[in-house]
Amino acid sequence: DAGITQSPRHKVTETGTPVTLRCHQTENHRYMYWYRQDPGHGLRLIHYSYGVKDTDKGEVSDGYSVSRSKTEDFLLTLESATSSQTSVYFCAISESRGGAEAFFGQGTRLTVV
């Protein structure tokens, strides 16, 4: 999967707890993205990064924050998990701004109970 590792791959957490998902890349790509995948909605962009300490919101950013302190790592944090955040989360990397020719990780399945 083009040198992208997501961790954990599966997680079950309780409502109200904070959760952090990690995306690690070995490709040295500048651009990184977090998407969520839900039935009937395809992939929706949560947050993205155009470089270290350079992040911005996507279309479904409420309840999520991100950080990128190193080129290779992009963290997604759910400050206080809710059941509506139960989803499969994908990280993607790209050499092109905007996500063209993006490579996706294998995903993290998060269940909030």
Place this chain on the structure above:
Amino acid sequence: QQQVKQSPQSLIVQKGGISIINCAYENTAFDYFPWYQQFPGKGPALLIAIRPDVSEKKEGRFTISFNKSAKQFSLHIMDSQPGDSATYFCAAGEYGNKLVFGAGTILRVKS
């Protein structure tokens, strides 16, 4: 509001047949139209993409047809094989800007 509408939601095709998935977009500024293929438990993988300066692009058994005036594009899989069974996503965007994805089509090819 979904800016890219994908149909059908699911599709069953006989081995050797043609699979056709359609997408329609609204934003006339979009100039990049990729298709992604996703197998169960895996992330989406770029399959083929087209820019609006051409009406068709072919890579092996996979062809994108693009109709700029109708704001529609489609994926054709010729000689469909059981190994093509997967979920397919279309996407659209301005090259260099964020992509918008369709809802996905689950394709099953019966042997």
